[in-house]
Amino acid sequence: MMDQVSESIRVSIDETQTIIELSNKIQRFDSEIxxxxxxxxxxxxxxxxxxxGLISLRLKNGDxxxxxxxxxxxxxxxxxxxQWLT
Incomplete structure (x- = not known):
């Protein structure tokens, strides 16, 4: 059985953060996210x-x-x- 974790979070990001940064940050993980x-x-x-897929979510603070x-x-x-999203 594959390990799995989940959590509900509220987005609170700085306006200078970009989805490109998030995408680059998570590429090193073997896990699917x-x-x-x-x-x-x-x-x-x-x-x-x-x-x-990330672009299609249109993330904004409070989501x-x-x-x-x-x-x-x-x-x-x-x-x-x-950490990145909050």
Whole structure:
């Protein structure tokens, strides 16, 4: 069975942070990292390692996301994503 962790977080990012930085930061992890967000009434889940998927979420401060990581380094990956998004 593959390791998996998840957590719900509220986005609070600095206006100077870019999704390119986040994308670059998480590429080193073996785990798959998924973000889920309600976009105009529909739940959208994207693989965080997909730059186009990340753009489609249109992240903004105050958004509530579910972050799910699957893989051998999932706990570390979750903490890294959580730190960056909050």
């Amino acid at each position: 998924y973000l889920e967000k309600n976009v105009e009434g529909s739940l959208v889940e994207v693989n965080l390692k997909s730059f186009l 509530v996301l579910s972050v799910r990581c699957e893989g051998r380094d999932c706990s570390v990956a979750l903490e890294e994503v959580k």
